[in-house]
Amino acid sequence: MTLAIIxxxxxxxxRPRDDxxxxxxxxxxxxxxxxxxxxxLVVAQKVVSKSExxxxxxxxxxxxxxxxxxxxxxxKDPRQLEVVLSETKEIVRWxxxxxxxxxxxxxxxANAGVDRSNAGAPDTVVLLPIDPDASAARIRDEIADxxxxxxxxxxTDTFGRAWREGxxxxxxxxxxxxxxxxxxxxRDPAGYELRVTEIAVADEIAAGSELVMGKLDRCPVAIVRxxxxxxxxxxAQEYVRxxxxxxxx
Amino acid sequence: MTLAIIxxxxxxxxRPRDDxxxxxxxxxxxxxxxxxxxxxLVVAQKVVSKSExxxxxxxxxxxxxxxxxxxxxxxKDPRQLEVVLSETKEIVRWxxxxxxxxxxxxxxxANAGVDRSNAGAPDTVVLLPIDPDASAARIRDEIADxxxxxxxxxxTDTFGRAWREGxxxxxxxxxxxxxxxxxxxxRDPAGYELRVTEIAVADEIAAGSELVMGKLDRCPVAIVRxxxxxxxxxxAQEYVRxxxxxxxx
Numbered sequence: 001m002t003l004a005i006i007x008x009x010x011x012x013x014x015r016p017r018d019d020x021x022x023x024x025x026x027x028x029x030x031x032x033x034x035x036x037x038x039x040x041l042v043v044a045q046k047v048v049s050k051s052e053x054x055x056x057x058x059x060x061x062x063x064x065x066x067x068x069x070x071x072x073x074x075x076k077d078p079r080q081l082e083v084v085l086s087e088t089k090e091i092v093r094w095x096x097x098x099x100x101x102x103x104x105x106x107x108x109x110a111n112a113g114v115d116r117s118n119a120g121a122p123d124t125v126v127l128l129p130i131d132p133d134a135s136a137a138r139i140r141d142e143i144a145d146x147x148x149x150x151x152x153x154x155x156t157d158t159f160g161r162a163w164r165e166g167x168x169x170x171x172x173x174x175x176x177x178x179x180x181x182x183x184x185x186x187r188d189p190a191g192y193e194l195r196v197t198e199i200a201v202a203d204e205i206a207a208g209s210e211l212v213m214g215k216l217d218r219c220p221v222a223i224v225r226x227x228x229x230x231x232x233x234x235x236a237q238e239y240v241r242x243x244x245x246x247x248x249x
Numbered sequence: 250m251t252l253a254i255i256x257x258x259x260x261x262x263x264r265p266r267d268d269x270x271x272x273x274x275x276x277x278x279x280x281x282x283x284x285x286x287x288x289x290l291v292v293a294q295k296v297v298s299k300s301e302x303x304x305x306x307x308x309x310x311x312x313x314x315x316x317x318x319x320x321x322x323x324x325k326d327p328r329q330l331e332v333v334l335s336e337t338k339e340i341v342r343w344x345x346x347x348x349x350x351x352x353x354x355x356x357x358x359a360n361a362g363v364d365r366s367n368a369g370a371p372d373t374v375v376l377l378p379i380d381p382d383a384s385a386a387r388i389r390d391e392i393a394d395x396x397x398x399x400x401x402x403x404x405t406d407t408f409g410r411a412w413r414e415g416x417x418x419x420x421x422x423x424x425x426x427x428x429x430x431x432x433x434x435x436r437d438p439a440g441y442e443l444r445v446t447e448i449a450v451a452d453e454i455a456a457g458s459e460l461v462m463g464k465l466d467r468c469p470v471a472i473v474r475x476x477x478x479x480x481x482x483x484x485a486q487e488y489v490r491x492x493x494x495x496x497x498x
Contacts, residue, residue: 003461005252013438093496100496108412117446118437158446162411162497163357164419164488166429166449168456180415183464188367189262197366197407197464200415207417208457210448211476212252218438227460239413247342247349248411248497 001226006033007212008221013120014046016053021142024221033223035149040227041139042209044220045157045172046118046126048135054127055119056083070094080116083125087112092249103128106240107172108249109159128157132173133235140175152177152229155236156206162248169210171202171236178232179239200239201229250475255282256461257470262369263295265302270391273470282472284398289476290388291458293469294406294421295367295375297384303376304368305332319343329365332374336361341498352377355489356421357498358408367464377406381422382484389424401426401478404485405455407464411497418459420451420485427481428488449488450478 010027014020024043028034035041049055063071063078067085071078074097081099088101092108101112105128113128120126129135136153143151155173160166171179181199188194209222243249259276263269273292277283284290298304312320312327316334320327323346330348337350341357350361354377362377369375378384385402392400404422409415420428430448437443458471492498 001256001461003254003457005254005457007250095496098496117441117443118439119441120439122439122441158448163490163495164449164452165490166447166452166488168449168452170413188464189467190367190369190371192366192368192371194366194464198415199407199459199464200413200417201460203413203415203417204456204459207453208252208254208460210453211450211457212250239415241412241414246412247344247347 001228003208003227004223004225005209005212006223006225007219008033008223009219011047011218011220013218014050015120016050016055018051020047020051021139021146025147027221035143035147035151035223036225037150038225039149039151040154040177040205040224040229041143041151042154042156042205042213042222042224043139044213045113045128045132045155046115047220048132048139048155048173049126049129050120052129052135054129056125056127057121058083058123058125070099073097080114080125083127084111084114087114087127105132105172106237107159109157113157113172128172129155133175133237134173136173136175136235150176152231154202154205154209156209158210169206169213171200171206171239174202174234174236176231177202178230179234179236181230202236203239250477252476253472253474254458254461255472255474256468257282257472258468260296260467260469262467263299264369265299265304267300269296269300270388270395274396276470284392284396284400284472285474286399287474288398288400289403289426289454289473289478290392290400291403291405291454291462291471291473292388293462294362294377294381294404295364296469297381297388297404297422298375298378299369301378301384303378305374305376306370307332307372307374319348322346329363329374332376333360333363336363336376354381354421355486356408358406362406362421377421378404382424382486383422385422385424385484399425401480403451403454403458405458407459418455418462420449420455420488423451423483423485425480426451427479428483428485430479451485452488
């Protein structure tokens with residue numbers, strides 16, 4: 001079956017306490033588009049964070065000693081480094097001005113996901129949602145209530161990777177969709193058991209959706225339609241590899 | 250614009266020296282589907298490798314000392330380990346029976362991409378193509394000649410990642426499509442310069458296409474339609490991060 005990935009244009013700039021789902025349903029109505037049961041609604045982290053007030057003005061930040069030292073070393077803004085450190089559970093690497101953090105959620109990414117681009121105002125940074133899975137679940141419930149459609153929700157952010165150049169979108173929050181498609185124990189046509197394969201379905205949804213979402217044209221939402229998926233209560237925490245099992249920290 | 254990801258079913262089991270493009274065009278014709286200018290044709294590595302004869306019967310392999318020692322340590326098949334070592338430029342990790350290799354192409358992946366599943370016969374392994382970019386270029390040229398369509402071609406494989414559980418499809422061969430969408434130097438609506446973002450477009454195409462391709466239902470090909478992309482002579486080598494710039498080896 002053909003998969004459709006439909007960009008949703010026309011969302012306004014999102015501000016703290018905005019009704020994100022309401023604005024999203026308005027944008028869909030203007031585009032003559034409706035959510036359907038079984039759709040996957042893909043939402044960029046930045047609009048979720050903004051609607052939840054996860055925005056910090058750098059003028060309000062007083063950098064501590066560690067942020068000042070790191071700024072001295074790297075030439076980076078000490079106030080932004082202070083925010084990054086406050087979002088960091090553990091520094092995984094700090095080399096050549098690149099800071100790779102483990103966030104409180106357990107994600108490994110640059111600058112703990114704190115980002116200055118598309119913040120909606122100058123000298124402002126956007127933080128990851130406090131609990132992106134809860135954000136996804138809330139959006140899913142609201143869509144069910146207000147648009148009467150049972151969708152899955154994936155909240156995405158743009159992460160770098162080890163070993164490979166370039167960034168891709170990944171899932172940082174998931175509701176209503178099994179994050180991993182497990183082939184373990186299944187057999188290929190020659191009878192060979194597939195021993196290790198687990199496909200990160202929501203990460204692939206996030207990556208595929210980025211192709212229509214873009215960064216500069218204010219399209220932070222997409223609909224993935226035609227994908228059979230397993231409904232599940234599992235979350236993006238399924239993707240967090242425990243440090244003890246990780247060969248690359 | 251809506252993106253369509255169309256699975257191509259009905260390919261037979263591919264064997265060495267098979268005319269892969271011919272079989273693919275036959276399958277498309279049976280499905281009443283035609284390639285169009287601007288399509289991205291996504292092909293799973295395994296059928297490319299098989300058509301190129303990159304298949305080894307383990308009965309024909311004599312393991313060397315190192316493979317025998319690693320087999321002793323891990324309980325793995327020494328003949329398969331011998332093939333993996335022959336495809337490995339450098340061992341990145343060998344721990345708890347997990348072997349992460351740098352391949353001759355510069356990719357970092359488990360077992361140098363050597364895989365026993367879906368090999369088409371028992372006790373057989375499939376190797377990565379010798380030059381997946383050249384394979385992609387060859388398929389692209391043949392499609393232009395035989396189907397009169399200018400498409401881009403992405404050859405995919407399923408890789409694990411650092412830090413995150415689950416596998417995703419990535420691009421190991423690219424022809425006719427710019428691998429990286431570079432936002433560097435561009436500005437967001439607030440005027441902030443996007444300093445580091447380069448999107449790995451072909452990796453996202455590979456990931457999104459996996460959603461329709463599956464592993465057990467013999468659907469190793471998909472068409473991505475409706476994606477504006479830059480034509481380029483760059484290849485999947487753009488994704489290979491030089492060891493000197495890599496914080497995670």
